[in-house]
Amino acid sequence: MHPFISSSLGQFEAYSAELEQNQLFKVQIKQIIPGKTLTLLQWGEVIKLWQQDNEFRELFTTVLAKIPYPAFFWETPPITQNTLEQKFEFVAINSPTLANVPPEPDAFAEHIGHSLNTDLVKAFPNLGGDALLIAPCQNSLQANYVHLAKFVRCAPKQQIDKFWKTIGYTLEQILQARDPHPLWVSTCGLGVYWLHVRIDSFPKYYQHTPYREVR
Structure with missing residues (x-):
C-alpha cells in the first residue's frame, strides 16, 4: 500500500494499491495521532467517523473521487457487532459498463x-x-x-x-x-x-x- 491522499487538517491519510491488472483499487485509511504510530482505522471507528467527523467525510469523498476509473463498484468486507475492531478497507472495481x-x-x-x-x-x-x-x-x-x-x-x-x-x-x-x-x-x-x-x-x-x- 502506498500513500494516496491526506485529509485537509492532516488527521487522516489514505493508502492505496492498484491490483488485478489495474482493474481493482484497494484503500485503507490511517489516523494520525501526534506522538503515536499511524494506526489503521477499524470498522467501528469508520462508522462513528461517518457520523461525526467532517474532515473524515471530506477525505472519504476525495479518495473515491480520485480513483482512476470513470465508474466502479464499491465493496467493503462483511461486518458484525463482533468484528467492529477489524481493520476497515474497501475496494473499487473498474466497471466500463456502468x-x-x-x-x-x-x-x-x-x-x-x-x-x-x-x-x-x-x-x-x-x-x-x-x-x-x-x-x-x-x-x-x-x-x-x-x-x-x-x-x-x-x-x-x-x-x-x-x-x-x-x-x-x-x-x-x-x-x-x-x-x-x-x-x-x-x-x-x-x-x-x-x-x-x-x-x-x-x-x-x-x-x-x-x-x-x-x-
Whole structure:
C-alpha cells in the first residue's frame, strides 16, 4: 500500500494499491495521532467517523473521487457487532459498463421522488425486504446520480456529506438490530441506474471474492 491522499487538517491519510491488472483499487485509511504510530482505522471507528467527523467525510469523498476509473463498484468486507475492531478497507472495481449508462430517476421514485427534491438522502428497504438501500434524491443534474463515482465528483457537497452521515447512522442501527448476523455494505448499480448503497445480509452482487466470506 502506498500513500494516496491526506485529509485537509492532516488527521487522516489514505493508502492505496492498484491490483488485478489495474482493474481493482484497494484503500485503507490511517489516523494520525501526534506522538503515536499511524494506526489503521477499524470498522467501528469508520462508522462513528461517518457520523461525526467532517474532515473524515471530506477525505472519504476525495479518495473515491480520485480513483482512476470513470465508474466502479464499491465493496467493503462483511461486518458484525463482533468484528467492529477489524481493520476497515474497501475496494473499487473498474466497471466500463456502468460508465456509459443513462440515469433512471424513476426507479426509486416512490422513495426519493420524481424530480428535484429538497430532501437529500433516503433510506428504504429493497423490494425483497432483505436489504436496506440508501440513495440520494435528485438535487442537481440527473447524470450526477447514476453511480458512486459520478456522485462524489459532481453532486452538491452538502448532499454528499449527508450521504455518508446517513450510511453511518443507518449501519449502526442495523448492526444492533441484526446482531450477530453479518452485513455487507456496497454499491453495484447494474440493476438500477441510480446510486444506492446496499446494506445486505448476503453479498448478493459482490465481485471481490475475499469479501464474500466473514473473517
